[in-house]
Amino acid sequence: EAGVTQFPSHSVIEKGQTVTLRCDPISGHDNLYWYRRVMGKEIKFLLHFVKESKQDESGMPNNRFLAERTGGTYSTLKVQPAELEDSGVYFCASSQDFLGEQYFGPGTRLTVT
Amino acid sequence: GDSVTQMEGPVTLSEEAFLTINCTYTATGYPSLFWYVQYPGEGLQLLLKATKADDKGSNKGFEATYRKETTSFHLEKGSVQVSDSAVYFCALRDSGNTPLVFGKGTRLSVIA
Numbered sequence: 001e002a003g004v005t006q007f008p009s010h011s012v013i014e015k016g017q018t019v020t021l022r023c024d025p026i027s028g029h030d031n032l033y034w035y036r037r038v039m040g041k042e043i044k045f046l047l048h049f050v051k052e053s054k055q056d057e058s059g060m061p062n063n064r065f066l067a068e069r070t071g072g073t074y075s076t077l078k079v080q081p082a083e084l085e086d087s088g089v090y091f092c093a094s095s096q097d098f099l100g101e102q103y104f105g106p107g108t109r110l111t112v113t
Numbered sequence: 114g115d116s117v118t119q120m121e122g123p124v125t126l127s128e129e130a131f132l133t134i135n136c137t138y139t140a141t142g143y144p145s146l147f148w149y150v151q152y153p154g155e156g157l158q159l160l161l162k163a164t165k166a167d168d169k170g171s172n173k174g175f176e177a178t179y180r181k182e183t184t185s186f187h188l189e190k191g192s193v194q195v196s197d198s199a200v201y202f203c204a205l206r207d208s209g210n211t212p213l214v215f216g217k218g219t220r221l222s223v224i225a
Contacts, residue, residue: 004156033212042117043157043202045212056212091157099211104149104157 002026004105006092012111018080021108025074025094031055032075033095033102034067038088046090049075050098082112115140119203119216126193126223134188134219136177136203144205146170146179146186147213151200160188160201193223 005024013019025032034046046065047057051072060067064083069075079086089109093102119136126132138144148160148170161170166181175190186203203216 031211035213035215037218040217042217043204043213043215045214048211059212093157099206101159102213106154106156 004092004094004103006090006105006108008108009106010109010111012113013082014113015084016081018078019082019110021077021079021090021110023075023077023092023105025092026096026103029094029096029103030072031095031098031100031102032069033093034075034077035091035093036088037091037107038085043091046077079110082110084112086110087112115144115205115207115214117203117205117214117216119201119219121217122200122219122221124219124221126221128195128223128225129192130223132188132190132193132197132221134201134203134221136186136188136216138184138186138203138205140184140205140207142208142210144207146177147204147206148175148177148186148188149202149204149215151202151218153199157202193221195223195225197221198223 007022032049037043045059048055049069066078089107091107093104095102145164147162149157150160161172163170163179169178200218204213
């Protein structure tokens with residue numbers, strides 16, 4: 001069974017540009033999460049989807065971040081326009097059950113210059 | 114709010130040395146506690162967990178005991194190997210909540 005996959009693995013963009021990160025959860029997992037780790041700091045929760053609905057988006061930092069999960073399968077996280085402080089590693093995770101074990105992808109390293 | 118504090122790294126040990134990575138937490142409810150590990154180039158993997166006080170989670174020779182009285186969940190291994198080199202994250206999930214709350218991570222390097 002394939003694990004959680006994320007694309008791209010690394011993205012380097014200039015301040016003001018737009019970047020879209022993609023996450024493919026484990027097949028059959030209704031719950032999908034986005035987390036972010038800024039250099040040297042904690043991994044922080046961004047939001048949680050149940051199928052295509054946003055269950056909890058309390059961790060989204062501001063309105064430059066837009067997450068979607070059309071059709072309840074893969075998810076995208078768009079940052080527009082990117083700022084320097086958005087640099088970090090963005091992790092996606094999925095779980096089968098609402099409080100089940102979360103399986104993480106390898107992350108996307110975003111560098112904004 | 115909830116938080117997790119773990120010892121700063123990096124930690125460098127010789128093979129077969131004893132490992133302790135300290136982790137303490139603050140939570141408003143009754144959390145479940147976790148240790149995740151990230152090997153180079155890979156995603157986070159659940160290493161072990163404990164869901165109630167005095168529970169001991171164990172896996173791959175690693176152990177951690179849920180200590181409610183000291184709000185701690187320290188990770189231990191009696192004899193580390195080079196293959197244990199990774200970043201270790203302590204985390205909690207408070208009762209009824211789904212988001213994980215992580216510590217900053219501790220990088221462990223084991224040298225032969």
